[in-house]
Amino acid sequence: MTLRLPREEDAEVAYEWDRDPELAAWNGRPPIRISFSAARRDYLARWEDPSVKTFIIEARDGEVSEAVGLATLYDFRRMGCELGIKIGSKDLRGRGYASEAVELLVDYCFDTLGLRVVRGSTLSHNLRMQRVFEKCGFKESGDGSIISRFDNKRYTEIFYERRRDG
Ligand SMILES: CC(C)(COP(=O)(O)OP(=O)(O)OC[C@H]1O[C@@H](n2cnc3c(N)ncnc32)[C@H](O)[C@@H]1OP(=O)(O)O)[C@@H](O)C(=O)NCCC(=O)NCCS
Numbered sequence: 001m002t003l004r005l006p007r008e009e010d011a012e013v014a015y016e017w018d019r020d021p022e023l024a025a026w027n028g029r030p031p032i033r034i035s036f037s038a039a040r041r042d043y044l045a046r047w048e049d050p051s052v053k054t055f056i057i058e059a060r061d062g063e064v065s066e067a068v069g070l071a072t073l074y075d076f077r078r079m080g081c082e083l084g085i086k087i088g089s090k091d092l093r094g095r096g097y098a099s100e101a102v103e104l105l106v107d108y109c110f111d112t113l114g115l116r117v118v119r120g121s122t123l124s125h126n127l128r129m130q131r132v133f134e135k136c137g138f139k140e141s142g143d144g145s146i147i148s149r150f151d152n153k154r155y156t157e158i159f160y161e162r163r164r165d166g
Helices: 008-018 021-026 036-048 097-112 127-135
Strands: 002-004 053-061 064-077 080-087 117-123 139-147 154-163
Touching: 002 097, 008 021, 008 036, 008 064, 053 097, 064 097, 080 097, 097 117, 097 127, 117 127, 127 154
Parallel strands: 080 117
Antiparallel strands: 002 053, 053 064, 064 080, 117 154, 139 154
16 A cells, blocks of 8 residues: 555546545545536645645555555644545455555654544444554544535544643
8 A cells, every 4th residue: 555646637537536436425525516627626726735744645556556545634733633544445444554544644644744643433333444543543532523515413522632741
């Protein structure tokens, strides 16, 4: 597994993932409905935006490297940032890619960006993401109630953080 910066040609797979209702539901959002060309414009602008750092999670299968997911660092404030992550294809989940990516991103936040805290959150029924946070040394820091824009239902969101000093 490696992390790399997004390239123009990643817009296609990013669009495919953002149109997937199941993936959107995990993020409490409806799948996007805009055209590929509009989405592509948005992606390219976001990938250039210095206040958001996007990484493509790439896995190697023999000689071929494939984009398997996407991770984002955003909301940089108070010496910290928020981390979001997805593995696009169902078949590729549960192989340790997210845990490995989160470990690398936390190291990058602390060692390269000099941050003190990395924050994250997930819905209370997302046991896989909770496990990833726990495996990567995050601690629960609270919870809240949110209305999902996917189905307009109320869910509990669990907040996590990993502090540099433990
Ligand atoms: C959540 C997600 C990013 C995790 O990525 P992943 O590569 O599948 O995660 P990993 O393989 O590194 O680790 C998953 C862990 O959850 C565990 N797990 C899987 N299903 C589980 C379940 N139903 N209950 C509890 N734990 C579960 C796995 O066993 C593994 O833990 P282990 O290494 O101790 O065995 C990925 O599944 C995904 O993209 N899901 C859809 C989108 C999403 O939920 N994004 C996060 C929104 S906040």
